[in-house]
Amino acid sequence: MTLEQAKEKLAKYGQEHVLKYYGELNEEEKQGILDQIETTDMSILEACKHKEDLAKKGVITPLAAMQLDEIEANREEFTATGIEAIRQGKVAAVLLAGGMGTRLGSDNPKGMYNVGLTHELYIFECLINNLMEVVHQADSWIHLFVMTSDKNNDATIAFLKEHDFFGYNAEYVHFFKQEMAAATDYEGKIYLEEKGKLSTSPNGNGGWFISMKNNGMLDIVHREGIEWINVFAVDNVLQRIADPCFIGATIQKNCVVGSKVVRKNAPDEKVGVMCLEDGRPSIVEYYELTDELMNAKDEKGEPAYNYGVILNYLFKVQDLEKIMAEKMPLHIVEKKIPYLDENGEPVKPEAPNGYKFESLVLDMIHQMDSCLPFEVVRRKEFAPIKNKTGVDSVESARELLTENGVVL
Numbered sequence: 001m002t003l004e005q006a007k008e009k010l011a012k013y014g015q016e017h018v019l020k021y022y023g024e025l026n027e028e029e030k031q032g033i034l035d036q037i038e039t040t041d042m043s044i045l046e047a048c049k050h051k052e053d054l055a056k057k058g059v060i061t062p063l064a065a066m067q068l069d070e071i072e073a074n075r076e077e078f079t080a081t082g083i084e085a086i087r088q089g090k091v092a093a094v095l096l097a098g099g100m101g102t103r104l105g106s107d108n109p110k111g112m113y114n115v116g117l118t119h120e121l122y123i124f125e126c127l128i129n130n131l132m133e134v135v136h137q138a139d140s141w142i143h144l145f146v147m148t149s150d151k152n153n154d155a156t157i158a159f160l161k162e163h164d165f166f167g168y169n170a171e172y173v174h175f176f177k178q179e180m181a182a183a184t185d186y187e188g189k190i191y192l193e194e195k196g197k198l199s200t201s202p203n204g205n206g207g208w209f210i211s212m213k214n215n216g217m218l219d220i221v222h223r224e225g226i227e228w229i230n231v232f233a234v235d236n237v238l239q240r241i242a243d244p245c246f247i248g249a250t251i252q253k254n255c256v257v258g259s260k261v262v263r264k265n266a267p268d269e270k271v272g273v274m275c276l277e278d279g280r281p282s283i284v285e286y287y288e289l290t291d292e293l294m295n296a297k298d299e300k301g302e303p304a305y306n307y308g309v310i311l312n313y314l315f316k317v318q319d320l321e322k323i324m325a326e327k328m329p330l331h332i333v334e335k336k337i338p339y340l341d342e343n344g345e346p347v348k349p350e351a352p353n354g355y356k357f358e359s360l361v362l363d364m365i366h367q368m369d370s371c372l373p374f375e376v377v378r379r380k381e382f383a384p385i386k387n388k389t390g391v392d393s394v395e396s397a398r399e400l401l402t403e404n405g406v407v408l
């Protein structure tokens with residue numbers, strides 16, 4: 001993009017200030033900021049002006065989950081169907097790993113965190129070990145797509161190569177980067193991180209399929225005849241990936257999405273809850289859950305919204321492609337954003353000073369016609385590492401790993 005074109009685009013969105021230091025930049029930096037201006041979706045900044053209209057929910061009603069007893073009664077049949085789909089190469093997995101281990105006190109990609117005590121055991125390693133169990137069971141490799149971000153792509157690739165992909169077949173591992181979104185002040189003006197660099201952050205986990213497309217990954221999906229994609233989060237070390245029983249149940253129930261859920265351990269547990277919204281499958285994120293929904297009871301007196309998602313979804317590719325052109329709701333998150341002050345000096349704020357814009361994978365569920373919430377045993381499949389200590393931490397995950405026979 002030329003300087004003229006950049007100016008034109010910036011003027012349209014009232015962001016001309018980002019070129020304030022353009023004259024001071026060297027040629028490479030100039031090109032850098034022009035490229036950034038070209039690739040940044042600025043229409044989303046308009047969102048700031050209509051904050052109230054964003055991500056508004058419709059009428060929420062309960063959605064029943066397939067519970068453990070029903071799953072047990074059909075385990076063999078579901079598993080056989082799932083294994084068959086895997087053997088036919090119809091199933092792939094997508095690891096959402098764009099994040100850093102900042103909250104764990106690490107500067108590395110989150111997946112590089114070592115949860116081992118007497119020997120090294122990295123989060124990535126735990127996940128690959130889990131997937132390997134299915135590879136052995138099905139006697140078939142499963143394509144694993146790894147979503148990284150600008151912040152951690154090179155480190156992630158180098159780390160996995162250095163460790164020989166923890167025994168996974170490298171031909172079945174593919175990397176792609178999630179896109180970045182601009183971060184702004186409270187007036188919707190983009191911050192500068194450096195004189196030649198807009199302040200940006202990963203665009204949320206809802207952009208994963210579009211990013212796969214933009215990075216040429218769908219060519220692989222089509223070439224290989226992949227029909228189902230299991231997306232999952234990097235932070236859950238007990239995550240069962242490409243679980244044949246889950247895949248089989250989703251296929252047999254004729255659903256276009258499956259979502260692994262756990263019975264909530266408290267009404268205010270920090271998990272999104274499965275529900276129907278205006279009659280379609282949906283998820284209300286924990287910070288948007290009203291007291292009324294939190295305490296609602298069904299006819300049996302049980303909590304009506306009792307199934308929390310563990311960020312493990314199985315999507316039908318065909319249906320993902322159908323919704324690709326649809327706009328996703330944007331979530332605005334208040335954050336501490338490093339920026340340059342009036343004198344061009346870098347500032348690391350102590351308190352939130354602006355917005356980041358994210359689209360969320362759970363909003364994709366609402367765009368789908370049907371979803372099977374599939375209950376799993378919490379202590380066998382859910383050990384998320386969000387913090388260093390306390391609830392959902394390295395400590396609690398270690399306890400659960402040990403309980404499941406993993407030697408730390």
Ligand SMILES: CC(=O)N[C@H]1[C@@H](OP(=O)(O)O)O[C@H](CO)[C@@H](O)[C@@H]1O
Pocket residue numbers: 205233270271272285308309310311360361362384386
């Ligand atoms: C946008 C999104 O996918 N949020 C997920 C995700 O939330 P966190 O804020 O990352 O903890 O993980 C939770 C499970 O650990 C899940 O319940 C929730 O819905």
